[in-house]
Structures are given as C-alpha cells and as structure tokens.
Amino acid sequence: MQTNLKVKRQDPEANGSQPHFQEYSIDIHPDSTILDALIYVREEVDGTLALRCSCRASICGSCGMKVNGRARLVCKTRVADLAPEGEQLTVEPMGNQRVIKDLVVTLDTFFDQIKRVEPYMKPDKEPESGEFIASNESMTNLLTAMNCIMCGCCVSDCTVLEVDDNFIGPAALAKAWRFTEDPRDDQRDQRLKTLNDEDGGIWDCTRCMQCVEVCPKDVAPMDRIMELRDAAIEAGNRDTHGYHHTESFYNSVKKNGRLDESRLALDSAGWTSIPRLLDLVPVGLKAMMKGKLPPLFPHKAEDKQKIRDVYEKVEGERE
Numbered sequence: 001m002q003t004n005l006k007v008k009r010q011d012p013e014a015n016g017s018q019p020h021f022q023e024y025s026i027d028i029h030p031d032s033t034i035l036d037a038l039i040y041v042r043e044e045v046d047g048t049l050a051l052r053c054s055c056r057a058s059i060c061g062s063c064g065m066k067v068n069g070r071a072r073l074v075c076k077t078r079v080a081d082l083a084p085e086g087e088q089l090t091v092e093p094m095g096n097q098r099v100i101k102d103l104v105v106t107l108d109t110f111f112d113q114i115k116r117v118e119p120y121m122k123p124d125k126e127p128e129s130g131e132f133i134a135s136n137e138s139m140t141n142l143l144t145a146m147n148c149i150m151c152g153c154c155v156s157d158c159t160v161l162e163v164d165d166n167f168i169g170p171a172a173l174a175k176a177w178r179f180t181e182d183p184r185d186d187q188r189d190q191r192l193k194t195l196n197d198e199d200g201g202i203w204d205c206t207r208c209m210q211c212v213e214v215c216p217k218d219v220a221p222m223d224r225i226m227e228l229r230d231a232a233i234e235a236g237n238r239d240t241h242g243y244h245h246t247e248s249f250y251n252s253v254k255k256n257g258r259l260d261e262s263r264l265a266l267d268s269a270g271w272t273s274i275p276r277l278l279d280l281v282p283v284g285l286k287a288m289m290k291g292k293l294p295p296l297f298p299h300k301a302e303d304k305q306k307i308r309d310v311y312e313k314v315e316g317e318r319e
C-alpha cells in the first residue's frame with residue numbers, strides 16, 4: 001500500500017535549523033501502524049529521523065505524537081484507518097512539551113506536573129497486619145485511572161496548557177483523583193484543599209473534552225477533574241473563584257432561566273476583591289467598545305418556570 005507521510009523535522013540544538021516538513025512516500029503492508037511506517041522510514045529511507053518507541057503494543061506510553069493534528073499512540077493507530085491508499089498523513093511531535101529532535105519531546109514538564117500532586121500513598125500509620133487491606137470494590141473503582149500509561153497525549157492536546165503552563169494538567173489531576181479515592185491514603189482532605197486552592201488547580205480546566213477524546217486508555221481525565229471538584233466542594237472548600245463561578249451560573253439559570261453574564265463575572269471575581277474587580281475593567285471596556293457587553297439586567301427566559309421545575313426535580317432527587 002502506497003503511503004505519503006509528511007513529517008515535522010526539527011533539531012533545536014543545531015545552529016540555524018528551522019522546523020520544516022519533510023515528505024516520504026513509502027510502500028507498506030496495509031495492516032501497518034503509523035509507528036511501523038515511521039520505523040520503516042528511519043531504517044530504510046532516512047536514518048536521521050528521530051522518534052521514540054519501545055513496546056509497540058500500547059503499553060509503555062512512549063510513542064505519543066500528533067497525527068493529523070491530534071495526539072495518538074502511533075503504535076495503536078493503523079495507517080489505513082486514517083489515510084486510505086495514497087492519502088497523506090501529517091505527523092508532528094506532541095504539543096505542550098519541548099521538542100528534543102523531530103518527533104521526540106522531553107517529558108520533563110509532564111513529570112513535573114505529576115510530581116505536584118504527590119502521586120504516592122500517604123498513610124498516617126503503619127498497617128496493623130503487615131499490609132494495607134483494601135476492598136475489591138475500592139480497587140475496582142480505581143482501575144480506569146490506574147490504566148494511565150503516562151503517554152502525555154492528554155497533556156499534548158490540553159487547550160488550557162496551550163495558554164497557561166501553570167495548569168497542573170489532565171494527567172496529573174487524574175493521578176491526583178486516584179489517590180483521593182484510595183482508602184489506604186489518609187491525606188484526602190489535604191489533597192482536595194490543595195487542588196482546590198492552588199493556582200492552576202482543578203478550577204482551571206475549561207471542560208473542552210479534548211483529554212477525554214485523545215486518551216488511548218479511557219482514563220477520561222476531565223471526568224476525574226469534575227469528580228475532584230465535587231469532592232472538594234463536599235469537603236467544604238468553597239472559597240475559590242471557580243466555586244463562585246459555578247454557584248453563580250447555577251443560581252442565575254435557576255432564577256432567570258438564562259445565564260446572567262454580568263453577574264457571573266462579578267460573582268466569580270468576588271464582590272469584595274478589589275484587585276480582581278479592577279482586572280475586569282479593561283475586559284469590560286473592550287466588550288463595551290465592541291458592543292458585546294452583556295446587559296446589566298438579564299433577559300428572563302419566557303419558559304423559566306420549566307427550567308425551575310427541572311432544578312426542583314433534580315434537587316429533590318438528590319435529597
């Protein structure tokens with residue numbers, strides 16, 4: 001089968017080297033994975049192409065790359081599934097991480113994020129019987145998160161990390177969830193408090209779903225982050241902009257049947273937080289000049305009673 005690969009080449013340590021794309025037209029078996037194709041290029045066509053892989057069985061997590069703009073494990077993705085005979089595949093290094101050469105990135109940022117959540121058990125005392133006993137149910141609950149192979153695909157495509165490198169990131173937060181849910185750990189409350197308070201913590205995720213879509217092991221990091229938010233609120237951690245934002249959203253839709261965007265911004269900043277309120281002034285002025293300032297008195301939905309009925313039903317069921 002004829003395949004055209006367009007591979008991003010770069011060597012940041014070489015003087016004068018600029019990122020550019022190089023095309024390779026190769027003949028491969030129809031069942032080949034993208035990793036097979038790249039290895040073929042390296043072994044038979046161009047020995048200077050740098051890529052990283054190990055297990056070739058979606059276990060080790062070392063072959064994450066962007067293919068046609070989306071992070072994937074290339075050992076798990078067949079060429080024919082993305083590019084039928086003759087079509088082109090674009091392969092680039094993962095995003096949000098520093099490139100060492102061609103398709104190889106350093107995972108330093110990724111592991112620094114993981115370290116921030118202290119990814120190890122912190123029991124208060126030694127086990128009485130020589131080992132910690134955990135129920136089967138509690139371990140089954142952790143299975144999905146424990147499937148993480150630390151490939152970095154979710155971090156590569158996280159839309160918040162693209163603009164804010166202080167965000168802890170989806171992989172680390174999924175790892176944090178794993179320890180808050182483990183009955184053998186005794187620091188759940190402290191972990192939740194830290195993740196809730198920390199700049200770059202659980203409230204910085206914008207719920208874009210990208211990490212859920214690209215994760216090759218169905219860890220669904222965003223779902224874990226939402227569970228961390230719920231757990232943090234239930235544990236009494238409510239003094240954050242993120243929580244105020246959520247609460248304001250909830251109350252204004254309940255009251256008006258629509259979102260009151262002016263109030264949302266003020267509630268999220270905090271009515272007594274002068275510096276944060278001042279931060280809103282330039283944004284407000286810009287919105288006003290573009291005619292996009294939300295109305296000070298929100299429109300009310302005509303059928304707001306129906307929305308209230310939904311709220312009451314859900315709240316009743318919760319109780």
Ligand code: SF4
Nearest residue numbers: 158205206208209211
């Ligand atoms: S859902 Fe949140 S953590 Fe996941 S990619 Fe989007 S912003 Fe990042």
Ligand code: SF4
Nearest residue numbers: 148149151152154215
């Ligand atoms: S959560 Fe999924 S995408 Fe992210 S590092 Fe783990 S396995 Fe990879």
Ligand code: FES
Nearest residue numbers: 056058061063075
């Ligand atoms: S080579 Fe190990 S996950 Fe792809």
